[in-house]
Amino acid sequence: MKKLIVVALALVMVATPTWAAITVSCAQVPDTNQVEVTYAGPNEVRAFALNIAVSAGTIGSLDCVSTDYDTYPGSIVIIDGVVTNPGTCICDAGQYAGTELGIGTGSVTIEMGSLYVGEPNKPATSGVLCRFTVDTDCTVTITENAIRGGVVLKDPDVPSGVPTPVTTCAYVEPSGECFPDTFATYTDWLSMGQPNCWCGTAGDPQWPYQCDGDTDNDTQTYSNYRIYTNDFNAIIANWKKLASDSTINPCADIDHDAQTYSNYRVYTNDFNTVIGNWKKQDSTLGADCPRTQ
Numbered sequence: 383m384k385k386l387i388v389v390a391l392a393l394v395m396v397a398t399p400t401w402a403a404i405t406v407s408c409a410q411v412p413d414t415n416q417v418e419v420t421y422a423g424p425n426e427v428r429a430f431a432l433n434i435a436v437s438a439g440t441i442g443s444l445d446c447v448s449t450d451y452d453t454y455p456g457s458i459v460i461i462d463g464v465v466t467n468p469g470t471c472i473c474d475a476g477q478y479a480g481t482e483l484g485i486g487t488g489s490v491t492i493e494m495g496s497l498y499v500g501e502p503n504k505p506a507t508s509g510v511l512c513r514f515t516v517d518t519d520c521t522v523t524i525t526e527n528a529i530r531g532g533v534v535l536k537d538p539d540v541p542s543g544v545p546t547p548v549t550t551c552a553y554v555e556p557s558g559e560c561f562p563d564t565f566a567t568y569t570d571w572l573s574m575g576q577p578n579c580w581c582g583t584a585g586d587p588q589w590p591y592q593c594d595g596d597t598d599n600d601t602q603t604y605s606n607y608r609i610y611t612n613d614f615n616a617i618i619a620n621w622k623k624l625a626s627d628s629t630i631n632p633c634a635d636i637d638h639d640a641q642t643y644s645n646y647r648v649y650t651n652d653f654n655t656v657i658g659n660w661k662k663q664d665s666t667l668g669a670d671c672p673r674t675q
Contacts, residue, residue: 403423403424404421404533404535405421405422406421406430406432406533406549407421407549408522408524408549408551409551410551410554412564413556413559413563413584415516415555415556416513417513417514417515417522417551417553418510418512418513419432419434419512419513419514419524420510420511421508422507422508423508425507425535425536426535426536426537427451427533427535427536429451429493429494429495429496429533429534430492430493430494430511430534431455431473431492431526431527431532432491432493432524432533433491433524433525433526434490434492434523435482435488435489435522435523436489436516436521436522437488438520439488439517440486441485441487441488441490441514441515441516442486442514442516442517443514444471444485444492444512444513446492446512448509448511450509451511452468452494453495453496453497454468454469454470454471454493455495456473456493456530457469457473457474465497471494472491473493473530478530480529480530481527490514492511492512493527493530519554519555520552521550521551521553522551522552523550524548524550559576560578560581560585560586561580561581561672562584565672565674567638570625573625574630574635574647577633579592580638580672582671583670589633589671590668590669590671591664591667591669591671592633592636593672594609594636594668594671595609595652595655595658595659596609597612597633597636598616599633601664605663606664607661608659608662609661609662609667610660613656614657616631617636617652617656619631619634620635622648622649624645624647625645632647634648635647635648635652636651636656637655639651
């Protein structure tokens with residue numbers, strides 16, 4: 383059954399004057415085992431050096447996704463003024479004292495910097511720094527890593543901030559359900575027997591085109607049509623069936639909704655989706671089912 387993810391955020395204020403404040407926050411990505419770290423503020427940041435720790439379990443992987451802060455001072459290689467290797471954002475625990483142990487433990491240190499040429503290419507004033515995985519219920523704590531500089535602003539005349547600010551957020555182990563409980567059609571998914579095909583990219587196996595009319599998770603003919611006769615035939619075979627019908631194929635319920643006062647689960651909306659995507663191939667479809675409702 384669904385779980386509620388309650389996130390309590392304490393914002394990181396790394397500059398004493400409010401006009402110079404940089405905020406670092408963390409939050410669980412809903413219905414996943416990932417936590418996302420973001421930043422925001424009016425002043426340009428040159429680099430972030432942060433310690434991330436979990437109160438229980440381990441950090442299984444960490445991906446620094448920012449394209450603005452995509453060089454890593456802790457391990458960057460520069461030869462004759464040319465960056466030959468940007469390095470990795472995860473710092474080596476043996477490099478400096480005060481560096482956290484790393485992936486596979488309960489804490490990690492990251493270091494992310496920005497190198498750019500020209501004012502139009504400067505970093506955005508807000509964005510996602512990284513995402514990491516957690517394997518059990520815990521509290522995530524993020525602090526500045528002082529020995530590596532913490533949060534370094536571009537303008538040296540702006541105060542760098544108070545010592546070791548902290549942000550925390552709660553992580554709750556996902557329920558294991560593949561269909562988002564935030565969707566209005568979540569109760570329909572339950573009543574239809576929790577079909578995996580509705581779960582799209584979160585399903586096992588993945589079913590990324592079902593909301594486009596793919597009822598069989600397969601392509602047809604040498605042209606690899608994703609939406610074709612098998613899908614059309616599934617719509618016809620399930621035409622006007624109700625959720626209570628034990629013979630219904632829930633994968634033919636393309637729009638995950640009932641129609642008319644009779645509550646037909648497979649009806650004109652589903653038919654029109656299949657026809658609208660007729661003979662389309664993977665390259666022309668989004669591969670992003672289920673879509674936000």
